[in-house]
Amino acid sequence: MTRAITVANIGGPRLTLGFERFERLDLDRHQAVHGRLSLPPLDDLVKMCEQVDMRGRGGAGFPFARKLRAVAARVVHPSADQAGLLPGERGETRRPAADAVVVVNGAEGEPGSQKDKVLLGRAPHLVLDGAQIAASALGTQRIVVAVESDEAARSVRAAIGERRLAARVVRLTERFISGESGAVIRAINGETPIPPGRKVRAAASGVDGCPTLLSNTETFAQLAVLTSLGPDLYASAGTGEEPGTTLLTIGGTQVVEAPYGTPLAAVLEHCGVPPGPGVLVGGYHGQWLGPAGVGRAVLSRAGMKAVGGTVGAGIILPLAEGTCPLGEVTRIASYLAAQSAGQCGPCRLGLPDVVRAMNALTDGSGSADDVRRAAGIGRGRGACSHPDGTARFVLSAVEAFAADIEVHRGGGSCGLPVFGVLPLPVPDGSEGRVAIDWSRCDGHGLCAYLVPELIQLDRYGFPVVLGTDVPSWLEKDVQRAVAMCPALALRMTGDLSGTPARRS
Template sequence: MNAGPRPGLGCVGAPRLLAGLDRAARLDREAHLAVHGPLPRCHPDELVTLADDIELRGRGGAGFPFARKMRAVIRSAWGRNDGLTAVVVNGSEGEPSCLKDTALLLHAPHLVLDGALLAAAALGAEEVAVAVTRADVEQSVREAVAERGPAGRRVRVARLPERFVTGEGTALVDGLNGGATLPSGQKVRTSERGLGGMPTLLSNTETFAQLAVAARLGASEYRTAGLPSEPGTVLLTVAGSTVVETPSGTSLPYVLQLCGTEPGQGVLVGGYHGKWLDPVSARAAQVSRQSLDTLGARLGAGAVLPLPEDTCPAGEVARVARWMAGESAGQCGPCVRGLPALADVLDDAVRGGGRAALDAVEARMRSVLGRGACSHPDGTSRFVASALAAFPDEFRDHALGSGCGRRVLGALPLPRDESPERLVVDWTLCRGHGLCVDVLPDVVRLDADGYPAEASMVVPGHLRPKALRAVRRCPALALRIQG
């Protein structure tokens, strides 16, 4: 996929990472400096202390303390004769529900480069590599590197395959080193051996952008936003479409309201390796590690996915589980066989396979846990388990044949196929009400009897919202969108 969706932008309070983007779609070098000012230089000890003082953690999922990563790279470099180190920016969002790093690299790439080059200068790193997966993001970063002139020559931009597992640390580094972009399955610390075999500071796009902001503000000013225990702002991707910068501690329902949505049937936090919050928990949640920890959830890479009332939870979950099975790295049995088998039995349960089908889902989940070469099988199994716990009645009703009567609207985003989507008519249900042509006259034609003239109609991308409206309005539930 060369270019995915471009996110909308929003903020709660005064923006930091997204500053200036209310006046320009993209901050070039000149506009960037006008908004943020020059970047100070930092001694390694100063930068480590700064990261400690603002309690900066990785924003790519695991939340590992950034200062500890820097100290580990420095220690590893001391143990080498050449003392060489490297810096890697992970901008490969293989998670279709997350667009925050894409937003930064498309709209504010110099802030990310500032943070990476600041860290590289402190470490004495010879090379900075920025790994991306989208063509439009690659172009934006390359333009930013060129805008820096000679200072940008030490930055290498690499485009890697767009897959869910590309962002895993060992997969990313192996891809940058010219190998297969696959998890190694080994406990290899990039701080010891990473890019070109050198001790490498690897973190995600937002982390480096936060470092650049903190270096300009200083620890005390940086801590004026957010919670005392979790200072600063956080980037969230809401409903797979809007990137919001918010201080930590903000009410989660308020962020959803800002994006024109609400908790609905529940909220998936942390993306497709994350956890479902029921509506009551979601309404009580704050955007903070501590708040989500009490609910058994993690913010991860910042994906927040509310599930609308008019879509089928069981069908949505089965659809994502099938896609996750297809994202296997192909290196171990739990991924190659276990995840497709889990998707199969989940589909069977959703289609009315009975209590035995639900039991088979539980068995398949247990069979992949703790056995994968990477975390993908465990994460996918946890996603399904969380859904079963959050929507027990939905899955039971589907398994026993009654279902919920709602269509699967694709509220949980997945990458779009290169082939166009189609509006499909189920002739066993269609009663010729004709409402579809009222909503979508550019796509639907009626025959002489008042029924759609075609069973399958191409939906141009710009008409997808209207097609979804037609699906929702059909009284007979006879329409669906097929990718």
């Protein structure tokens, strides 16, 4: 991990048990802390997950028992008929159970998330326990762990070696959309790691076209804890409707395990982080809460929904005092537009329009209605959830920072700089980048219009390069902007070719 990540807990550790004593739990330490692996049969495992209403921790919150049943419905397994198969699936052709695949999705494309990297780096055996529990219940030994971090990959490989487990690690290119389930499956299959453009259920056709159980890193760790504790003890933390704990990443640098039902304000206070003018909950596809909403928010699906927020993938990003809220939101909107797969109209055309509307709002020449109009055009029509998530992020900001918008409209600025406090990835040089020759630049601003995903204008009309790598789908637009720059000040550096997924 490139930044120092602190780990803490509220109300007692479960996933983070042993972290206070060990930097990393090898197999012996893991077994001493969590006990030896228990492998319940499929029907028992499904019942346990249903009893505590276990949900995925990757953002969508899909019931894990339903995923298990969906995969079990498509394989020949002695206990499959006891697991409550989904309606209409009994007549489908089934594959041998050994063909099924369990995928641990450790691809944290979001710059503000660190929890999965922490789990894979410090408690890899807890994650592998969960994967092995699910695989055993389904009657397969095929386990794949998809990761982006070099450190996480090394940790998982070492853990696999200690366990002598028949599992493999697949390295992914770190991008915002790389954690989308379809993108992960495509990467494992050796294809371009972007969402497939059409909805394909992994349970029906995933890795190598086989039934695939895919969930994120924390979900498998939670499954291991549930199996170890049992449903009753597992439910002793959290709320009656949402038992257990969850991991949060606060401000991009602190990972906290907290029980459901904990007030959001208490989590921020525990971390020593003031809420500032607003708090983003759920990450860059999440929603902004103003101070009043933060004060009422409770860490749970129902509690967050009550104040217009979401738990999502557990990413909490408070906005610091002294930075321009609209400038920060526009900066992230530009990043999200550049991070799309560029394979459908809402991404290729709609998201740049959203960025232009946000730029106009920031310099005082636009309106909130312009942003709403731009964000609403492509909603529900994208090839994946990226345009909808980006629209949700921007529209919630328009509501949360309404007073700031009026200040900008009155004076063209709120007078505050944009410090860039919301985290963005550091480009690794694997793709090309945009650069400006300042001895030539005259501030024409054409480049910001042609590639708003990569370039914005400051208050004086001069371009500001966001510093992100150029995705392959934007290469032609960048080349056109370079060719059309009146002062010949714009240029490209580095290699304009994507980096494929790496296997091991």
